[in-house]
Amino acid sequence: MFAVSCFFILSSMFLFRGVLSAPTCELRLDVRSSIEKRGIPSAPRWVIYSDKWVSGATGPPAVSEIAGFNVFALSFLLIGGAADKALEWTQLSASDRSTIKSEYSAAGISLIVSAFGATDAPTTGGANAASTANTMAAWVKQYDLDGLDVDYEDFTAMDKSDGSAEAWLATFTQQIRTQLPQGQFILTHAPVAPWFSVSNIFAGGAYLKVDQTVGGLIDWYNVQFYNQGTTEYTTCDSLLNTSGGDWPGSSVFEIAAAGINLNKIVIGKPAQAAGDANNGYIAPATLATCVSNAKAKGWNAGVMVWEFPDAAASWISTVRSVAYPV
Structure with a gap:
């Protein structure tokens, strides 16, 4: 992210x-x-990440603050260990973690951890995919979370277009599933939207190749439709139908046309015009219209936002208001 x-x-x-x-x-x-x-939340999925330090708060917020979401992602679990909100989770007592998990479960909110983010470049850094998967899966189980999100942002490896990034992700995903079985634990990925485009820039196939190889093991994609150019994905049409700009073929329905399950394409957006991303922002009320337009065309995947507390219950209530009122 x-x-x-x-x-x-x-x-x-x-x-x-x-x-x-x-x-x-x-x-x-x-x-x-x-x-x-x-269990695994059924579509649509309403996902919110949390990496920002919040004064006076340790760990995830009260469920009332994120009503309307059904997945909360603690960020990040790094190759070197837990950081930020993931680290805060470990600093709570076992009884406090158990209480929070019970409250989240009762509210229908799954609690997961997100791995890597912009900090880690696992392929470029030479991390072993299988052993990294084993370590992270053990951490998920140790701290009684509902699953893992793979926020792989090793752009250097992906841009090499030699297949190394795709192979690393496939091995990591396969090994994670041996430790976090499908149907019992959530496993999502959070790629940037251009990695799903049919492009000579990504000769290794990027996430189209990942999906062909291990897509059946991934519950859904929290696709980052932001930070990819000043005008990309900023209108309903460029987000949903024709992306154009620097990354043609990477809108929601263009990604689906390339072979990705439409209802696994969760639309990811920043919470604010400034501070949560460099670009790609759509105001919540406008995004609500986009969501309604997508639903009318058969999409039912859901929306992801980066990040709490800049987005919270009121943000998702607005985004869902037209097609999926809370």
Whole structure:
């Protein structure tokens, strides 16, 4: 974008060791119940990221502050460990984390962590995809989160167009799914929109190749329709139908025409005209019209925003007001 509870121990033993010491029946029932409760939110998905320090607040906000969203992404989990809001989550007590998770679950909000962001360049930096996946999956389970978002922003690797970025992402995604099984944990990716365009600039295929290789393992894409040029994705038409500009073929329905499942294309936007992104902003009331237009054409994926607290309950209420009133 820019810049262990007792329950966990028991569930880990159940999932990955297969045998528990007595009393096994009661423990397995508890674990099975917790897995069933986690689930994956069905479309549309309303996703909000949080990386900004908020005075007087540690960890995620009260559910009332983000009513209307159903996914909250703590940012970021880095190769070197947790940072910012992800780090704050680890600094809460196990009981406080459990209470927050229960409140979020009751409100229908999944709590995930976002990895990498603009800080990490995993492919260029030589990080091993499989071992990185194992480490991050273990962190998700240790801190009892509902899944992982892959905010891969290694532009150097992708721009090389030699297939290294695409191969790294495929291996990482495949390995994550061995540790965070599909249907039990959320796994999303957050690519920039141009990486879905059919372009000679990305001879390795960029995210079209990633989707062809491992798209079936990814629940949805939080597509960043911003920071790609001063006029790109700033009207409903350029966002939805014909992107034009520096990145032709990268609007929502053009991405779908290139082979991406339409209802996995979550529209990502900055919360403010300045401060959350360099460009790509659309005012919430206008974005509500875009969302309505997209829904009328068969889209039902949802909207992502960067970031809390610049966006909160009132922002998503406006964005959803025409087609998906809260």
